Amino acid sequence: SGWVWNWLGYPINKPIWTGSYVLYTSGLAMMLLAGLLYLLDILKFRKWSFPFRVFGLNPLVAYLLSGIIAKLLYLITVDGRALSSLIYINVLQPVFGNKPASLVQALLMVGLIYFLVWVLYRRKIVVKL
Numbered sequence: 001s002g003w004v005w006n007w008l009g010y011p012i013n014k015p016i017w018t019g020s021y022v023l024y025t026s027g028l029a030m031m032l033l034a035g036l037l038y039l040l041d042i043l044k045f046r047k048w049s050f051p052f053r054v055f056g057l058n059p060l061v062a063y064l065l066s067g068i069i070a071k072l073l074y075l076i077t078v079d080g081r082a083l084s085s086l087i088y089i090n091v092l093q094p095v096f097g098n099k100p101a102s103l104v105q106a107l108l109m110v111g112l113i114y115f116l117v118w119v120l121y122r123r124k125i126v127v128k129l
Contacts, residue, residue, distance in 0.1 A: 065113050
């Protein structure tokens with residue numbers, strides 16, 4: 001309905017969150033949710049979703065770890081430079097280039113947090129509020 005609304009002259013505009021934008025993106029999200037429910041609950045095709053299960057059982061821990069690790073990488077300095085900058089400039093940038101190095105740095109961060117949350121998953125530790 002948001003796409004039709006756009007076609008009728010009410011534009012899909014993300015910066016001002018028009019009604020057509022909200023309807024369009026909500027519809028896309030609902031279609032994705034329906035597809036995932038079909039794959040996971042009806043077809044029982046679940047092997048690919050294991051990483052989401054690991055993150056989903058301890059989302060609070062993953063969120064806290066992301067903030068703590070990012071802060072530590074910024075606060076730990078060597079010769080007046082943050083550790084995160086040193087890793088980026090001296091290791092990732094020469095190997096991957098500017099933009100890909102930034103992506104690799106983000107993926108390494110997600111991988112580290114995944115590993116730490118996976119350890120909790122393997123030990124059956126679930127942190128709840």
